[in-house]
Amino acid sequence: MTDGSNPALQPASQPGLPLRARRLGIHTQNESVVFMRTDCHVCRSEGLSANSRVLLSANGREVIATLYQVSSGILEIDEAGDWDVSPVIDKHCVGGLPGNRTTPIVVAIVAAHGLTMPKTSSRAITSPAGTADTMETLAPVDLGLEDIRRVVEQESGCVVWGGAVRLSPADDILTRVERALDIDSEGQLVASVISKKIAAGSTHLVLNIPVGRTAKVRNDAAARALAARLIMVGEAFGLKAATISTDGSQPVGHGIGPALEAWDVLAVLQQAAAAPADLRERACMLAGALLELGGRAGPGEGKLLAEVTIADGRAWAKFQRICEAQGGMRVPPVARHRAPLVAPHAGGLRSINNRRLAKTAKLAGAPGSRAAGVEMHVRLGAVLEAGEPLCTVYSETTGELQYALDYACDVLAIFEIDRESTP
Secondary structure, eight states, X not given: OTTSOOOOOBOTTSTXXXXXXXXXXXXXXXXXXXXXXXXXXXXXXXXXXXXXXXEEEETTEEEOHHHHHHHHHHHTTOOOOOOSSSXXXXXXEOOOSSBOOOHHHHHHHHHHTTXXXXXXXXXXXXXXXXXXXXXXXXXXXXXXXXXXXXXXXXXXXEEXXXXXXXXXXXXXXHHHHHHHHTOOOHHHHHHHHHHHHHHTTXXXXXXXXXXXXXXXXXXXXXXXXXXXXXXXXXXXXXXXXXXXXXXXXXXXXXXXXXXXXXXXXXXXXXXXXXXXXXXXXXXXXXXXXXXXXXXXXXXXXXXXXXXXXXXXXXXXXXXXXXXXXXXXXXXXXXXXXXXXXXXSSOEEEEEEOHHHXXXXXXXXTTTTSTTOXXXXXXXXXXXEOTTOXXXXXXXXXXXXXXXXXXXXXXXXXXXXXXXXXXX
């Protein structure tokens, strides 16, 4: 426990005791997978198995001791980053929201102001694309530790795959298990985020938590609880962290899938007329928070500075230099096959199911097929005509395209259209 106390683990049925435990089963179907350190005295005394999760609470508040131990265990075998500058800043989004590919834009803005941001990112676990998957369509991401140092020393920032340098190899093993079993545990999320940020040498961190009915975090209470866990574990390792909750009711940007999200990133940085305004807005908000945290902007002034950095071309110029330093800029691929999903009737767009939309993109081939995914054409509140395109599904094969379309048409509606909203 972070307050120095060491209460004994007691059965939950006995009232008045300082600590109680409740088991939450996660059936991994693989007994070799361990989410906790085997030398944890609580684990040994309780005989916790590989498919057990324990929630601890004391005096009305949750204790993160188990998650702390997981992070510690992961960190002990890391190749840690060590930078000769301070601060070393970072950002992380807990995910669960299709699109939302702010990281390449944020790194370009922040690095343009000389702040050190060695961004190590993950590949997709249960989503249609991770930041590393998207960035890989624009530049190489499998850089070794020395190459990462070279890029950061030259350009102040990078966007690379953390697994290539084994920043957190124990976490990488768990990530592969989670991807195969299609699970996404909060405990592993906290341990994964904090272990990799510490291993990368980060000192300051902004965490983005999208909140929405079909996002990973469903409501404000859950967001506050997750934020508290992340901040508590981060502080235990000397990491200064802040959290920002954002709207998770619908996808961010137009594209869902590695290449489609990369095209969105390019559109924002190049200030294209069709660039997704919501992606630009969110990226500038997060970059602004980092500029303030890093001392480049005063309180409340960071977002405007981020917007100016895009408008005057500095962010786009910096992004190109980062890509070249990482091995050369690439053109994202375009899928060979596509087909639209259209509105079955007229009405107002009332809701979008993020999870079903993400699954549609995965069935189309993402993230394995880089060009596969979904392109959005509508936003919440739009008034639609019957037959109007809602989105377009992209795939490299006709079979995957049909598979995704069949799913999208067979499941309960991805897009909820209210007939009463028709003018």
